[in-house]
Amino acid sequence: MTDSDAAAADASDDSEAASGGDHEADGGGTDGGSGDAPGLPADLGAVRGALVDWYEADHRDFPWRRTEDAYEILVSEVMSQQTQLDRVVPAWEDFLDEWPTTADLAAADRADVVAFWSDHSLGYNNRAKYLHEAAGQVESEYGGAFPETPDELQELMGVGPYTANAVASFAFDNGDAVVDTNVKRVLYRAFAEIHNADDPDYETVANALMPAGESRIWNNAIMELGGVACGKKPRCDEASCPWREWCHAYQTGDFTAPDVPTQPSFEGSRRQFRGRIVRLLGEHDEMDLDTLGHRIRVDYTPDGEHGREWLRGLLSDLADDGLVKIEEEDTQIIARLQ
Template sequence: MTDGDAPEFDDPAAVRDALVAWYEADHRAFPWRETADPYEILVSEVMSQQTQLDRVVDAWRDFLDRWPSVEALAAADRAAVVSFWTDHSLGYNNRAKYLHEAAGQVVGGAVDGVDAGEWPRDPEGLSELMGVGPYTANAVASFAFDNGDAVVDTNVKRVLYRAFDVPDDDAAFEAAASALMPDGQSRVWNNAIMELGGVACQKTPRCDEESCPWREWCHAYRTGDFTAPDVPTQPSFEGSRRQFRGRVISTLTEYDELPLDDLGPRIRVDYAPDGEYGRGWLRELVSDLSEDGLVELDDRGGATTVRLRR
């Protein structure tokens, strides 16, 4: 594959279906994923720039409680919007100013070919709004109107680089992302592939723990090389979840079955039933292994026993 060319997928339909099914079965529940309101989505996208998503949730809700519509924000005092931004530690205050200005543009009909109070529905039109760059414009077009292009952010690049050995080149990433995205499904697809990068294909991968739907095609999973453009060296195996999963399997190979409190000290020396790395931590670990079909859990008698699945 040369830079800028789309990769060849043996079964692109299977790749697409596997990711969408994985996402729809279970994903992080952020409130902006439950709306198609372009105003609410734009607020979430601007807030999410360089801010952890878990921190954005409360700020997003507070913002919408105070300014529930684009008309309300446009009519607000700009100083109040900037003050809100500062009080919620949302980063550069210019984002608040631009968001306020963009609301005024929508209400005032400042976007070419769009009536006052109406939103542009494609990335090109949304890019005319103040402070809305190509990525944010595409996100709003995708999630509000299902009318976007394939998103390519850092997480998506990491996924494509690892899974399909796409070269570290912006044109190659764009081509690969576009080739994969099913026509007319930018909303679910862009949510799904970003979720994959944010949950399973993190800098330190959680392939098995999160039941990554692309394992059977993934170059990194096959070779064990999980480097990526934003992961220049192999993530440490020592102390990783993958290491403890392996220890569980090795221990049960020797003992066949063990209660949690007997298994725990055999896989980590700092195991304490009620501690940070105790029953709750271990139960989550073995539950993941159970979901992957590697172990069986027996909860009879008020205690959990773990055994290898034969």
């Protein structure tokens, strides 16, 4: 899309701007703009409309954006928490094919769900456990019907503030503004007040920005912005960012973003070996200690530094996490998914 428009240029506040979207701005006057969110542009209606129009004009067509089923949405959110969306698509489709409803998932063996998770390289196997557990909660505590408010959704295992608002928004159009690392980056760059704050209150600003009662379209739109136009490497013009005329970063050229804690390297980490163990146990049902050890690392020697004692430690933690069961038969030690 050609955009052009030199941008920064006029910082003038005229505007009703682009759009003509169908969303009429905020219900007049009530929030008069920046009442509880100093630092937001005065013409909030234009800012909101520009983003929503931009999203509606063109956005990535992920399959979970075509459903309003809370369970399907939840599965997509949990999978997306740290896996690239393009990789989530096939896993999401396979998962729902295998367990189409919360009743199906709740009735499944956890070991099968964990094995699926590992087999689809979705990482963080605890999330499979959480999802299985959450399905059980929906069945037993809500009679199979998802709660519809963020507060209630947060009671589900593995569902925190972000996921609760995402599900409430995308399934029920009933959420508050989502705040994840993408949204934080957008807000930090766009609005100087956030950028300059010692301890930015993202939640308050995000909610002040969101048009009340339109969480579904809004949260989709602002996350799309963070993913497509305002990623770590900004693509303002290429993506025709709708906020260029208001954006502090675009006008100053300062595209710094909030620090995201960097993970310790994965290669050689204990997480890597946990992952290998779970993957192997998903393929072999049960394995004895030394066979498992030799299969997860070439330098495994029963009595060496990375030997039985080391492996017992990993398995013990996996057992504490409820992912693995350790059985002692005679002198043999056998592990299987739990």
